[in-house]
Amino acid sequence: METVYDEELPVLKRIKIPMVWERMSCGICIKDLQPDKYDVALNIIQNNFLDDDPLCKASAVLGNDVAIQEYLKVALHWIQDTQSFLAVEDRTDRAVGVLIGSVNERDACTNAMNGTRIYQSIPMNKMQKFLAHVHKQVNQFDVFGVEALYEVYIWCVVREYRNKGIGKALLRTGLEQTSQFRLSAAMGVFTGAVSQYIAENMGFQTLHEILYWEWKDGDKAIFDSPGPGNNSANLMVKRVVPADVINI
Numbered sequence: 001m002e003t004v005y006d007e008e009l010p011v012l013k014r015i016k017i018p019m020v021w022e023r024m025s026c027g028i029c030i031k032d033l034q035p036d037k038y039d040v041a042l043n044i045i046q047n048n049f050l051d052d053d054p055l056c057k058a059s060a061v062l063g064n065d066v067a068i069q070e071y072l073k074v075a076l077h078w079i080q081d082t083q084s085f086l087a088v089e090d091r092t093d094r095a096v097g098v099l100i101g102s103v104n105e106r107d108a109c110t111n112a113m114n115g116t117r118i119y120q121s122i123p124m125n126k127m128q129k130f131l132a133h134v135h136k137q138v139n140q141f142d143v144f145g146v147e148a149l150y151e152v153y154i155w156c157v158v159r160e161y162r163n164k165g166i167g168k169a170l171l172r173t174g175l176e177q178t179s180q181f182r183l184s185a186a187m188g189v190f191t192g193a194v195s196q197y198i199a200e201n202m203g204f205q206t207l208h209e210i211l212y213w214e215w216k217d218g219d220k221a222i223f224d225s226p227g228p229g230n231n232s233a234n235l236m237v238k239r240v241v242p243a244d245v246i247n248i
């Protein structure tokens with residue numbers, strides 16, 4: 001991790017500069033997502049996530065204006081809830097990826113998809129019901145014997161920047177922050193082949209897998225088009241080593 005402070009700047013200006021967590025050799029930096037970039041992050045989500053995330057795609061969020069607004073509202077709620085990250089191209093200052101996550105506590109309802117929120121649109125209701133079900137299959141807190149853990153909610157790289165390692169760098173940063181928060185577990189519901197492949201390669205284990213075609217309303221499959229190769233949503237977890245406590 002690195003900070004980009006200019007020693008000449010007054011301290012109150014310095015603390016507003018986003019921290020750089022990782023500087024990649026391909027010219028991309030992973031930085032804290034700060035309020036002046038929330039719109040940029042939401043823009044990436046609207047244009048590169050809603051149609052590509054297998055669960056959003058299968059729920060047909062993008063085809064429904066109310067669902068889009070509801071999803072973006074939840075996304076903003078998550079962004080404001082805790083620190084998230086932005087991948088930025090140094091040369092152009094273009095934002096090219098986001099990781100939105102939150103610390104979940106055992107007794108708090110921090111996850112807006114946990115079934116307590118009421119949505120107007122059918123796509124959001126479908127997705128919420130599914131995610132609430134997935135979360136109920138395993139008590140992740142008991143699995144690790146912890147009171148809090150980090151959950152990845154939204155993970156997205158702009159299409160033309162994919163397969164350059166930016167997705168991995170974002171997830172690595174989420175794990176690094178988990179360690180800095182002195183939490184010892186991270187989790188996510190990874191919704192398709194690519195995210196599951198990366199998570200598994202970074203040490204996540206699947207605790208529960210739900211095949212999309214098996215999620216039905218009567219005889220009818222609810223999710224019929226998660227995209228080729230995307231067969232399941234997997235609740236995946238990883239143990240993290242908490243950063244050392246510094247004794248002063």
Ligand SMILES: CC(C)(COP(=O)(O)OP(=O)(O)OC[C@H]1O[C@@H](n2cnc3c(N)ncnc32)[C@H](O)[C@@H]1OP(=O)(O)O)[C@@H](O)C(=O)NCCC(=O)NCCS
Nearest residue numbers: 052053155156157162163164165166167168190191195197
């Ligand atoms: C998931 C996502 C963030 C990954 O970002 P990315 O920058 O492309 O990821 P990286 O470049 O770090 O890694 C991509 C890896 O996936 C692999 N991959 C690419 N296509 C794949 C496929 N169809 N199946 C399995 N693995 C695949 C690549 O080979 C690469 O692995 P390698 O380095 O071992 O070769 C990006 O694909 C994305 O935004 N997808 C749409 C939204 C989404 O699904 N988000 C996840 C929701 S849980």
